[in-house]
Amino acid sequence: ADGAAMAGALSRNGQLTKPPGSLGRLEGVAIWLAGWQGSEKPRVLAPQVAIFAGNHGVVAQGVSAFPAEVTVQMVANFQHGGAAVNQLARVAGAAMTVTALELDRPTADFTAGDAMTADETAAALQAGWDAVLDSADLLVPGEMGIGNTTSAAAIAHALYGGTPEDWVGRGTGVDDQGLARKASAVARGVGRLGTRDPLGVLAGVGGREIAAMAGAILRARHLRIPVLLDGFIACSAAAVLQAANPQALDHCMAAHVSAEAAHGRLLTALRKEPLLNLGLRLGEGSGAALAINIVRAAAECHSGMATFAEAGVAGG
Amino acid sequence: ADGAAMAGALSRNGQLTKPPGSLGRLEGVAIWLAGWQGSEKPRVLAPQVAIFAGNHGVVAQGVSAFPAEVTVQMVANFQHGGAAVNQLARVAGAAMTVTALELDRPTADFTAGDAMTADETAAALQAGWDAVLDSADLLVPGEMGIGNTTSAAAIAHALYGGTPEDWVGRGTGVDDQGLARKASAVARGVGRLGTRDPLGVLAGVGGREIAAMAGAILRARHLRIPVLLDGFIACSAAAVLQAANPQALDHCMAAHVSAEAAHGRLLTALRKEPLLNLGLRLGEGSGAALAINIVRAAAECHSGMATFAEAGVAGG
Incomplete structure (x- = not known):
């Protein structure tokens, strides 16, 4: 800074x-x-909401309340302006970009092997890097990907320890059995990893949209664009960067704390105090898009x- | 509704x-x-921030960190666009109205007698009623008045009991001696009242801008305009209405909880859960103006x- x-x-x-x-x-x-x-x-005149979508092999473990085809359906909804984040980006006067990452080629089921190869991880990081607009003066990375709270929980468990149960939550609304399946998948995925550096964790149990958000946050740092962190999944991407470099998130502020229980725990690990606490748990960058006008108001005052x-x- | x-x-x-x-x-x-x-x-297309300013005889008791002439100076600042609320109203796309209420004729020092006569109270209520735009679809009543946290504390103490110390705070930044003088003024003012109905409390220890905010909230109810309640002083105006009629604030939502310690206690008494908690303690309708875009975002989603x-x- x-x-x-x-x-x-x-x-x-x-x-x-x-x-x-x-x-x-x-x-x-x-x-x-x-x-x-x-x-x-400072001013906030050209914010960007950059949404990344990916699919997850771990859905085979029964970890989501919604079927995997919802990812591609929601991408179409983003493109047609029908999702929550479209409305929130409009209210915030933000440009919104949508990057769909090989939705017809989900990551591998991380309970059995690495979610992504090193090349796939690098390609997703690059896609995030490339999606950031040079002209942006505030960035919100957001995501869509059925199954991705399980991936985020696995990243957090791998980076911070605790138990799988500390990091799994209801996501889009799984029942108790689904929650148990999530914890089991996280335990098996992280148990398989052994000792890894943070990028190795990302490849092992992450996802393309998570890697892309990490790439976007890195690119924003390079361009000195401040970043608003959204919910649990966006923060799992940020956590990979902070685990690699404790100063990596100095340009990032936590926009909100989600109703997904582990998000508060993750924010504590990131040492970030959220601006908003309104019980959102949607992803899509929605909580951070909602906070853009708070940040703009701060700048305007x-x-x-x-x-x-x-x-x-x-x-x- | x-x-x-x-x-x-x-x-x-x-x-x-x-x-x-x-x-x-x-x-x-x-x-x-x-x-x-x-x-x-619903939509939020035409919000109004309605600011009311008044002066307070109780400043003679040494209850404020700022001199009384700041009220008229800040009204000029509102009119020239230089205050925080001007920026916040602009970010919210809100019309802003400023009503100065006889600033050269402060209320009487309520430690010695009633702050306002019944006629003065009625005139201030009417000024608030008249200030609401028929076209508004969301209303933020706000205020400016050196000394008015002492008035608000006296209203709360008279309506809800407890001790004077429960309801006084640092306001614009008084020191420990100033805080003790506030508690003493509240104790003497409320002690003087005896049994009063809520409008009698308003006349006894209130102020013109507080009465005007109550009038504006009433007018909004008449026009079915939803209201965002700002901080401690705006909520003291609302409290008078709720004490008179438990349903009087059904069209009102608490926008934020202020750093003025008694505001949280007052919101509890009003049974209102704030949307924001960002440590603001400025008044001027600032916290509620900041929340307009949250409410707009809710409507747009x-x-x-x-x-x-x-x-x-x-x-x-």
Whole structure:
């Protein structure tokens, strides 16, 4: 981050026509944006919601309440503007891109072998890298992929330990049996891995859309674009990066905490405090898209307000 | 609220292309909006942020970190677009109105006698009633008034009991001595009241901007305009109405919980769950203005998403 821009923003924040600290978290959000945008007066004028879709061999283990063909159906729904994230991106004034990653070629069932080869993992990372618009000033990586909460749980279990049950949840709405099948799949997949570096974990139990989100977050860092992290699956992609480099997520803020129980635990592991807590558990980048206007509001207050001197208001 | 519109919205909510419940609180927000807007597909196209400003005789007791002239200075700042709420209203696409209520004639110091006469209280209620735009489809009542957290604390203490210390807070940033002076002023003001009906409490220890917000909330109910409640002071106005009629706030949702400690306690008394918790404590309607885009997003998801049948997506 740009230390001079952050220092300038911090100084400006102290001169705005409000009691010190009275905009709460919006003040820190504006200063964080200032650092990554390299401007004392940051704005959110061109946000991007970048959705990635992948299919998962592990659905053969009965881990989802929805059939695998829903992934391709929902991609069509994204393309026709009918999904929740379409509405949320529109309200946020965000460009939305949809990248479908070989939906007719699911990953391998990770309970039996690696989900992706090294080449497949690299290709998915590259697809994420390529999807980020140079012009974006705030990025929301989002996802769709029937079965992918199981993959995210396996990544978290592999990176952070605990029990499989700590990391599995109801996803789109599995019953108790489905939940037990998820825990079993996670246990078998992670048990198979042995010692791996974070990218090895991603290949072993991840998925193409998860790798693509990791690639997009990396690309955003390269372009100094601040990132809003969505829910459990987007955060599992982020976790791979942070496990590889503890500073890798300094340009990322947690947009919300999902109703998927393990998301709160994952945010704690990532040391990220969410902006919103509204019980969403949809994925698609929906929670982070919802937070774009919060971040924009923080930037607009910071950059648009008058100072005490400009407004002729007496200080406290 | 319109029961048929709510039932229609509830049914529609179950058919949208998302797992049941996966939009969390946004789903309930959309159904609440549907009921008050009387439409199965509610929208937020013309929100209004209505700011009211008043001055307070109780500032003579040394209860504020800022001098009383800041009220009129901040009204000028609102009019010139330099305050936080100006930026927040713009991000929300909201019309903003500013009503200054006899700023050169503060209320009486309520530690010594009633803050307002019955006629003054009625005039302020009327000013609030008159400020609501017929065309608004969502209303945020907000306020500015140096000293008004003390007035709000006195209202809450009079309506709900407890100790003065339960209801006073740092406001714009008073020190420990200032806080003790606030508690003392609240104790003396409320001690003086005896048994009063809620409007008597409002006249006794309230303020013009607080009465005006109550009038605006009443007018919104009359026009079936849903309302977002801001912080401690706006909620003290709402509390007067709810004390008079337990259903008076059914058209109101709590936008946020403020860092002013007593606001959480007041929301509990009002039985309202806030949408946001971002540590704001500015007033001006700022927290509720920030929540407008959350409510809009809820409406847009509900009204703009495709159903499973429309999108050709398989149900769970």
